[in-house]
Amino acid sequence: MRFPRSERVDRPGHPSGRTATPGSRLLVPSSALLWGLQLAFLSPALALILTNLYGASTAEVGLVLALYNVSGFAASLLLPGYADRRHSYLTVMTVCAVLTLLLAGALALATTLPAATVALVVLGGPAGVGSSLLFAHLRHSGARTADIVNTRAIVSVAWVAGPPLATLIIGWFGDRAVLLAIAAVAVLNIATTAAMIAQRSAATRAAAAATAAGGEPSTATPPVEESPVEESPVGRTGVVLIMAAFVLLQATNATAMTIMTVYVTETLRLPVVWAGAALGVAAALEVPALLLIGRLSDRSSPLALIATGCLAGIAYYLGLALVTGPILLIGLQLLNAWCFAGIAGVGLPLFQQMIPRPGLSTGLYTNTRRIGAIVSGPIIAIGSLTALGQRGIFVASAALTLVALGIIGIAARRPRA
Structure with missing residues (x-):
């Protein structure tokens, strides 16, 4: 069985860290860790939250989780598709982080299972797409395969520590405490994504200034960065x-x-x-x-x-x-x-x-x-x-x-x- 080798074109400035400052090199790993913690906190504890806070039966837990996953399935197609059309992955990531913060607040305030279900379907499904958009942003920015895999490894690190930490928080402080932890992670996610947007804007302005200095009109719109050109290994x-x-x-x-x-x-x-x-x-x-x-x-x-x-x-x-x-x-x-x-x-x-x-x-x-x-x-x-x-x-x-x-x-x- 023969497998074709991948063909890639390296481009300067991709998020491999070769041309970035030490501070900026930490933004993508930090974002990956935070998105991983968000999922690692919520996913293992969700059934427990539904049972203890809203009195859900086992059958009701299964139904709520099914609706939640259907919402996530649809959001995983709609939100990335919108980001593709706008070339705006970081902005949509910020929206997902804000939705996570709203979800934590809604679940903390909800007193009935139907209210919690609505929050999970309307807010939770789209909020979970943020981690996918991070990898889409990396690809759009020209990251190598190794960079994407290494970033995925950081998400796995979060899953090693996240579930035990979530159960520890619940055991010590109660079921609603893990919602506060999720909200704190969401706030950090918003701050990290905002820093990534600011970094990208600064790079765009610097590129525009360099273009103007080279004799091009200073009012020219900087080109939209495209994904690296690679040949698909299959038809x-x-x-x-x-x-x-x-x-x-x-x-x-x-x-x-x-x-x-x-x-x-x-x-x-x-x-x-x-x-x-x-x-x-x-x-x-x-x-x-x-x-x-x-x-x-x-x-x-x-x-x-x-x-x-x-x-x-x-x-x-x-x-x-x-x-x-x-x-x-x-x-x-x-x-x-x-x-x-x-x-x-x-x-x-x-x-x-x-x-x-x-x-x-x-x-x-x-x-x-x-x-x-x-x-x-x-x-x-x-x-x-x-x-x-x-x-x-x-x-x-x-x-x-x-x-x-x-x-x-x-x-x-x-x-x-």
Whole structure:
């Protein structure tokens, strides 16, 4: 199976940090950390907030989360599309941060479940798009694949610390306290994005002044910065195939994460702490895996790197189906981390390379995760009905990952656009 190498054109001034000041180099990592913390605070605690603050039943929690995800799905297409047309990713990011602040306030003031549901659908869905717009901004500004992957690694760092910190805040100060923490993160996000906008405006004015000094009319409008010119590694049919493959990869990843606690306690007969340890180790290993795959991305084809992630995923799921003790369970997380690095690290810049509109490409990639989460439900249901019981879930995940690898191989052989 042959995979074409990526072709890129480096441009001066992209956010790799080579021409930026030390202060400006911290803006993008800080923004990534803050957006990651916002999601890491809200997502794990949301079901608990709905139950404890508004008395939601389990069925009502499922319904509210479904409506919330539908809102996020639509916003992931509409807001990035608007940003693409206006070339204004940072401005829309600021709006998302403001919506996060309003969401925290609305949930803190709400006294009924319907009111909280309206807040999540109207404010929460669009607010969650901010992190996607950060990556669209990076792409639009000419960032290399390695820069985007390294920024994604910072989001993973936030997810390592965010959920434990959120539960700690709830345990010490109560359920509403985590809403105050989310509001504080939103305020910092607004300030960081405003600093990025100011930096960009200063660079635009400097470019206009330099143009005027070179003899051009000083009133000329500075050109809008365009995304780096890269050849798509696949043709138009290949784009559809890659999207289908990523839905399967996201689905199997979501399946393993969702069922881990139940699998560890009911099938492996281990204390639940081992499930938490496995997920924690996987999250911690994701960071070096993303950094490593980011370094490799400049020298290897993105499709080839994703293929290695698929192979690691197949080995991981088969290992989970065979595991009987905690040591192997923890050791298998090395494979899990590399699989995730291929999906999350290389997948995002690959979508941006295939689809020239940074906002749309990032939104479509984000929605493969949302669709994959929906598909994970049938995988769990059908896989558990086999003779293997819950182990059949991971055998099914391995089979679907193999299908995804085959689809990627077919896409790699399709003629380029």
